[in-house]
Amino acid sequence: MLNVMLPARAVGAQEAVQALPVVISKERATCDLTRATSEALVQVWTRIRATLEQAEATQQAKKHAFELYQFERTLDPDGRVVRRIVQRTQSGNAFTSFTPRNADTLALHGYVREDASGATYFAPSAATLLSEPFLRTHCFQLQPTRGAGNSSVVVEFTPAASSLAARRFVDVAGAYWVDRATARLDSVQFRYVGLPEFVTAAQAGGTVAFARIADGPVFVSAWSMRMPRIGERPRANDDRLRRSTYSTERRIVVDVQEEGGVVLAASVGGASSLNSAYRANLPQVQVQLTPVPNWIARARVEVQGTSLSQRFDSSGSASLRVPPGRYTLAIGLPFGPSESLPLEGIADTKETRPRTMQLPDPDRLLRHMCEAKENGRGKAAVWGTVRDSLGRGVSNVPVNASWYGNVRLPTSASGDRLSAVKQEATTRTGSGGEFLLCSLPTGDVLIETQAGDAAATGRIKIADRDRLLPDELVLVLQGRGVR
Numbered sequence: 001m002l003n004v005m006l007p008a009r010a011v012g013a014q015e016a017v018q019a020l021p022v023v024i025s026k027e028r029a030t031c032d033l034t035r036a037t038s039e040a041l042v043q044v045w046t047r048i049r050a051t052l053e054q055a056e057a058t059q060q061a062k063k064h065a066f067e068l069y070q071f072e073r074t075l076d077p078d079g080r081v082v083r084r085i086v087q088r089t090q091s092g093n094a095f096t097s098f099t100p101r102n103a104d105t106l107a108l109h110g111y112v113r114e115d116a117s118g119a120t121y122f123a124p125s126a127a128t129l130l131s132e133p134f135l136r137t138h139c140f141q142l143q144p145t146r147g148a149g150n151s152s153v154v155v156e157f158t159p160a161a162s163s164l165a166a167r168r169f170v171d172v173a174g175a176y177w178v179d180r181a182t183a184r185l186d187s188v189q190f191r192y193v194g195l196p197e198f199v200t201a202a203q204a205g206g207t208v209a210f211a212r213i214a215d216g217p218v219f220v221s222a223w224s225m226r227m228p229r230i231g232e233r234p235r236a237n238d239d240r241l242r243r244s245t246y247s248t249e250r251r252i253v254v255d256v257q258e259e260g261g262v263v264l265a266a267s268v269g270g271a272s273s274l275n276s277a278y279r280a281n282l283p284q285v286q287v288q289l290t291p292v293p294n295w296i297a298r299a300r301v302e303v304q305g306t307s308l309s310q311r312f313d314s315s316g317s318a319s320l321r322v323p324p325g326r327y328t329l330a331i332g333l334p335f336g337p338s339e340s341l342p343l344e345g346i347a348d349t350k351e352t353r354p355r356t357m358q359l360p361d362p363d364r365l366l367r368h369m370c371e372a373k374e375n376g377r378g379k380a381a382v383w384g385t386v387r388d389s390l391g392r393g394v395s396n397v398p399v400n401a402s403w404y405g406n407v408r409l410p411t412s413a414s415g416d417r418l419s420a421v422k423q424e425a426t427t428r429t430g431s432g433g434e435f436l437l438c439s440l441p442t443g444d445v446l447i448e449t450q451a452g453d454a455a456a457t458g459r460i461k462i463a464d465r466d467r468l469l470p471d472e473l474v475l476v477l478q479g480r481g482v483r
Helices: 039-061 103-109 126-130 132-136 161-167 362-370
Strands: 065-075 081-092 112-115 118-121 138-146 152-159 171-179 184-193 205-212 218-238 244-267 284-290 300-303 309-311 317-321 326-332 341-348 355-358 380-387 398-408 419-428 434-440 443-451 454-462 473-476
Touching: 039 126, 039 138, 039 152, 039 171, 039 184, 039 218, 103 126, 103 132, 118 218, 126 132, 132 138, 152 184, 205 244, 284 300, 284 326, 284 341, 300 317, 309 317, 341 355, 362 380, 362 434, 380 398, 380 443, 380 454, 398 434, 419 434, 443 473, 454 473
Parallel strands: 081 326, 284 355, 380 473
Antiparallel strands: 065 081, 065 244, 112 118, 138 152, 152 171, 171 184, 184 205, 205 218, 218 244, 284 317, 300 309, 300 326, 326 341, 380 434, 398 419, 398 443, 443 454
């Protein structure tokens, strides 16, 4: 089963609640639920059916207001780490969690359709789970109570063995999770049955969660569906003529595509503005960076493969709200190359405390920021900001560093004079006035900038051990001509 963190649900205070027994023992599977005779299974199924019917009715009514977050993600072949994500938020009176398909068609042709363009996966909607074709072609088994304090009653469903063997297509198996105290359906988890053996449940399946607006209707509060993209693994063979030939060793999961959504807010009756009748939040990725450099408040934590980012605070911490999963993070630096600096480790939304991540040592940091600069490796760098007299950053102005090198002392034999060669390094400020100057030598360095008639000058001294100077150099323009 997929292990997915789901938003908390709101429960109507006035709704009648009839708790299920504290302990329910495992029973034999019942195939064709329309003919079930087990009293315990019928009791639990009645509560499951009530939730499914109410959720379907809410969807068809289209008279309540929802704020919806939806996402599409690409995960690694194991279905563990997020590589890419596209997200959007919208509001309306109706939404579709899974694209519906006729229950008879699913029973006849299965939940995966393949053609020249690839594979299309279908998920069981509430209407599908209630349909007679689904109930007749699956077996249902009541499991012992589970969860902390026996808080959940579980009914598992699997394709009937006889029909699965006869039909030879992809079906679904899974489980209904029912809250024992309230006797309400919390979620449905499913996986695809009949895919190639190398595809795991973590790569192909999904979940649907249900919630209730206080004293109002039941609705689908969160859902996700994972679909493996299957390809061929090439194998290179070198013959005596040193030619490379490629043959298919076996099929593999190339990556996992996932689609899903979360209802962030809901209200009864299609209110023009969403109230607090129901609210939920996405999980957080929390990061604590150590050690904390002076410039960290100008940097951002980024989720690699996405456009998601958040600025660090002065203590080196940051947090992002994202769908459940594991993410690779990086630091977006306020200066230097456009490429972000990857952080060691992977952040997981299941972690309740901020994950502490180590900032790279100064040498590695300098190499990353200055590798695109000429002769940048192995020398020092200085970072800072150009500001106007009001303290605002000034963008796209030149910043110049100059120093004297190749000093030649006079000698009596040659009659040479004292001489030195002036050397320079130049950069321009970014959108916030930040700049980074690389390839600087040890000793005295003059830093200058000018914008119109306004100018600023600073002088620094670089020691032998310095790499990236720890303190920010602030150049405040004085004079006219600065906007």
